[in-house]
Amino acid sequence: MTRAKLPPWLLLLMPAFLILAAVVLVPLLLSLYSSFTPYHLTRPETLWKINFPFNYEKALTDLGFWKAFGRTVLLLTIALNLEMLLGLGLALMVSKVQRGQRTLRTMMMFPMMFSPILVGFMFKFIFNDNVGLVNNALQSMGLASTAIPWLVDGNLALFAIICAEVWMSTSVFAILILAGLYALPQDPLEAAKVDGCTPWQSFRYVTLPFLMPFIYIAMAIRSLDVARAYDIVQVMTGGGPAKRTELLWTMIGRTGYVDARMGYANAMGYIAILLSIAFTVYFFLKLQRARRELGMED
Amino acid sequence: MASASEHRLRKRLLKWGHFIGLFLAMCVICIPGLWVVLNSFRPTVEIMAKPPVWIPNELNLDHYRAMFGGAGEGGIPVWTYFRNSLIISVTSTLIALLIGMAGGYAFARYKFKGKAMTFVMLMATRAVPGVALSLPVFIIFGRTGLIDTHLGMILVYVALNVPFTIWLIDGFFRQVPKELAEAAEIDGCTRWQAFWKVEFPVARAGIASAGIFAFLTSWNEYALASQLTRSVSSKTMPVGLLDFTSQFTLNWGGMCALAVLMIVPALILTFLVQKHLIAGLTFGGVKG
Numbered sequence: 001m002t003r004a005k006l007p008p009w010l011l012l013l014m015p016a017f018l019i020l021a022a023v024v025l026v027p028l029l030l031s032l033y034s035s036f037t038p039y040h041l042t043r044p045e046t047l048w049k050i051n052f053p054f055n056y057e058k059a060l061t062d063l064g065f066w067k068a069f070g071r072t073v074l075l076l077t078i079a080l081n082l083e084m085l086l087g088l089g090l091a092l093m094v095s096k097v098q099r100g101q102r103t104l105r106t107m108m109m110f111p112m113m114f115s116p117i118l119v120g121f122m123f124k125f126i127f128n129d130n131v132g133l134v135n136n137a138l139q140s141m142g143l144a145s146t147a148i149p150w151l152v153d154g155n156l157a158l159f160a161i162i163c164a165e166v167w168m169s170t171s172v173f174a175i176l177i178l179a180g181l182y183a184l185p186q187d188p189l190e191a192a193k194v195d196g197c198t199p200w201q202s203f204r205y206v207t208l209p210f211l212m213p214f215i216y217i218a219m220a221i222r223s224l225d226v227a228r229a230y231d232i233v234q235v236m237t238g239g240g241p242a243k244r245t246e247l248l249w250t251m252i253g254r255t256g257y258v259d260a261r262m263g264y265a266n267a268m269g270y271i272a273i274l275l276s277i278a279f280t281v282y283f284f285l286k287l288q289r290a291r292r293e294l295g296m297e298d
Numbered sequence: 299m300a301s302a303s304e305h306r307l308r309k310r311l312l313k314w315g316h317f318i319g320l321f322l323a324m325c326v327i328c329i330p331g332l333w334v335v336l337n338s339f340r341p342t343v344e345i346m347a348k349p350p351v352w353i354p355n356e357l358n359l360d361h362y363r364a365m366f367g368g369a370g371e372g373g374i375p376v377w378t379y380f381r382n383s384l385i386i387s388v389t390s391t392l393i394a395l396l397i398g399m400a401g402g403y404a405f406a407r408y409k410f411k412g413k414a415m416t417f418v419m420l421m422a423t424r425a426v427p428g429v430a431l432s433l434p435v436f437i438i439f440g441r442t443g444l445i446d447t448h449l450g451m452i453l454v455y456v457a458l459n460v461p462f463t464i465w466l467i468d469g470f471f472r473q474v475p476k477e478l479a480e481a482a483e484i485d486g487c488t489r490w491q492a493f494w495k496v497e498f499p500v501a502r503a504g505i506a507s508a509g510i511f512a513f514l515t516s517w518n519e520y521a522l523a524s525q526l527t528r529s530v531s532s533k534t535m536p537v538g539l540l541d542f543t544s545q546f547t548l549n550w551g552g553m554c555a556l557a558v559l560m561i562v563p564a565l566i567l568t569f570l571v572q573k574h575l576i577a578g579l580t581f582g583g584v585k586g
Contacts, residue, residue: 009408016401016420016460023457024423027434034434093320104320109572110327113564115518117536118557122330125337125550133333136350167330220421224462227427231520235540249429249521256433257525269430280425284418 028273035267041260055267064243065251065268072248072272075158076226076279079165083222084215086166087173094174095181105178111171116228120235123164127151127236154244157237161245164232173218180214181207216287223279227272248272331561338362338554345550361555375530376556379538382527386448386534387516390455394512397456398463399505403493405464406471417465424461428521436525446528454522459512466511470504471497507574510567517564535560 006014035055039047059065094104111119126133127150138144151157184207192202230249233239239250252272256265337345339357365376405417435454436445444450474497482492498505520536527533535556542553 007408007410009404009410012400012404012408013416015397016464019397019453019457019460020420020423023435023453024426024431027431027438028426030438031430031434034437089319090323093316093323096316097320104324106569106572107324107327109568110331113514113561113568114331115520115536115560115564117518117520117539118560121539121553121557122334125553126330126333130348131346131350131550133329140350140352167326171327224421224424226425227429227521230427230429231536234520249427252433253429253521253525256436262433262437266430266433269427269433272430273426276425276427277422280422281418284421288414 031266031269034263035270037263039261039263039266041262046263055264058264059268059271064246067243068246068248068251069271071158071246072275075162075165075229075247079162079169079229080219080222082162082166083170083173084219086170087218088177088211088215090170090174091177091181094178105175108171108174108178111168112175114168116168116231117235119164119168120232123160123167123232124151124236127160127163151237152241154241157241157245161229161233161236164236165229168228168232169222172222173215176214176218176221177211180211184210213287213290216283216290220280220283220287223276223283226276226279248275334554334557337551338558340551342549342551361551365552365555365559374538374541374552374556376538376559378530379533379535380559382448382532383517383534386451386455386532387513389448390452390459390516391509391513393452393456394459394463395505395509397460398467398508398512401460401464402467402469402471403497405468407476420461420464424458428519429525432522432525435522439526445526446532448532450526451523451532451534454526455512455516455519458519458522459515462515463508463512466508467501467505470501470508473504474500503571503574507571510571513567514564517560 034047036050036052037047038049038051038054090108094101094108097104114122125131127135129135129147129149129152132150134150135144135147138148149156150160188206189202192206197205227249229247230253233245233247233250234253237245239246239254248268249272252265252269255261255268259265336354338361339359340354341356341358341360344351344354344356365374401420405413410416439445439450444453478496478500479489479492482496483489487495517534518536519534523534524537524540527537539553539556539560542549542556
């Protein structure tokens, strides 16, 4: 009867631990191991040869890898900040509306239902140089005489990808910040008004600190799945043109599946995994601290 | 009096600015989706027309007919993809909900050492990028024969959804006062009975919305599905979408039609639970 000695919480969490161990933890261990080998998909015996730091050395000295790494961090920084600002703006605007707020809120959630792959495809269509909405509109209005090669030029393609990413994820921020605005206590705001604060001051020193936990929730939720951008990039440019929109994730996918160099891809994958987990843990800790400051903890 | 009229003018300007800003924002949100819906009804000639045709001359159901007709448009078996997606998403959602309910209950009702750490660790498993996870899973599934099966995809999606489901459900169970369940236990219920008779019904709406979230994740997932499904027998719709692309050409109209087919179920489900969704996310986060 050793089973009965398990505390109930552990028993309840056991199924979750088991499935996560089977589908996430064990594969991660395997990928850690295989990142120490020159494993090649078409040559299974290479799995048993250890060449430890080789793959990591190769990745860390490869300029292409660092470019992709830098681009990924840049994309995440720009996208997350833009989403936060736009979401805040959108939430503030919607919260000021008197009538039809429910409808607006529903519309705001619209992009959340889209599959990232669908968002990618949609923006590929919109930014298409020949039949896309953007070029058609620009040309019809006489703002551009020739077709702008949105997805062919490296910088423009990155811009288009950020547009798609921001379109898809701003609503997460807007919805959660809006929920924060609904929960905002009115007394401090009125006190600030009586004390002669300008609207900007009361926003900066009363509303915003209160909203911070909600912003961190949104950040934490977003950081759980930052790699969703992979789907968008994959369908919009596939990392091209000439690898100028290559992100860490598209690079991993190509090395692993197209070149079949699993060992090397797993080594890069591990770096990407650590990056994602660092993002997530960072925002969760921020969230916990913001909660403590507001005294919202149990 | 000058300052009063100036004040009024500024107020009016602000009001108009607010209205225009909101209008533009809503346009940006809605137009891409509407553009896709519109193009799913337009003949290919009109989509490709140069100069562009702004006001559609002709709307028809050709793309839908071709899509459901099976062999018509390059023979993309949309119904099979739809069925695969449905089977995989529904099954994995149900399992994830059961596991998530147990886990969420544990987090909401029991105190134990290292609770915060356990929670962050659980969440961190969700943060593993799909494409990086797919590499080792691909190797393991290849060896065990789970690749290209419904079962394999269901397992993966359950694992993907469990952390987030636990987070949401934990938030909803926290809202149920402890005293309710305790009262039921005093009245002679076991803890198990108290859970199903008292706590579950109160948190039911929230659990449903956690389910929808899990469903949407599985329904929309691409990075893992694109590598772990190979043939028609298990491909899901997001992967099927790429069937419309070939090296140099794209069947925009057909893609748009499939896109609409993908969005409609997601749209309906989300509208059903949108209120609980927001509540769940914020309760789970702020008071957690």
